[in-house]
Amino acid sequence: MKKIAVIGAGTMGNGIAHVFAQNDFQVNLIDVSQEQLDKALATIGKNMDRQVAKGSLTEAAKQKALSNLTTNTTIADGVKDAELVVEAATENIDLKLKIFHQLDEAAPASCILATNTSSISITKIAAATKRPELVIGMHFMNPVPVMKLVEIINGYATKREVTDSIVELSKTLGKVPCVVNDYPGFIANRILMPMINEAIYSLYEGVAGVQEIDTVMKLGMAHPMGPLQLADFIGLDVCLSILNVLYQGFGNQKYAPCPLLVNMVTAGFKGVKSGEGFYTYTPGSKDLIVSSRFK
Structure with missing residues (x-):
């Protein structure tokens, strides 16, 4: 997986996009607000500047990471080539169900759909799609570029192969994945x-x-x-x-x-x-x- 779409350009969304882009993934950051997208790109740039100042990122690597980022204001256009979508919208069940219904219609059939939800049932979110076996929780911690943990949550129908691929993907991001099952609050919360x-x-x-x-x-x-x-x-x-x-x-x-x-x-x-x-x-x-x- 090299083509990633991130839904939501808020604090978590821009952090997730930052980490993927820094690790040489092609990232399409999607939000209904172009203003929010511009703000997110500015935030990512500032956070990378801090990394450069601390010596944890070179200027060349920063420029390469920023070049990996694109933006879009529609889900249909933003996910049409995605191999993985990570949804990081507001923690609202109705909104998430609506987004996953749209993702199911717009994303390629083989695309894995992940949610960054911190507590909402993965199984319930997956039920809004026709591909529940490809839906999984990928709960990053804030601030995403700093925190090592990714809580990976299996829905009731999530395939083992999907879980394994997300575990390995998390490791390539420099994260420590922990797999848990789908009950309220998971483990962290x-x-x-x-x-x-x-x-x-x-x-x-x-x-x-x-x-x-x-x-x-x-x-x-x-x-x-x-x-x-x-x-x-x-x-x-x-x-x-x-x-x-x-x-x-x-x-x-x-x-x-x-x-x-x-x-x-x-x-x-x-x-x-x-x-x-x-x-x-x-x-x-x-x-x-x-x-x-x-x-």
């Missing part, structure tokens, strides 16, 4: 999200403050980032969406989202992407300031 939710409950119930909760987990459990800061980084709306998938999928009260998280997302406080969550984020500043709402 089935374990991570209840921890984040419990940290939010601890704040909600007044057990400790934002900084205290994060400091305990960083210094006591050797986490590089506290759970509340991590939630801000992931996006509080994304955390809420994943918890709802877990709660609905298992029907277990332990996955019920904390009311504080629900209120914050409803009010538009989504973390880094909105400028404020549990912390306040000032553009250009590296200082981490606890939101005044929790002081």
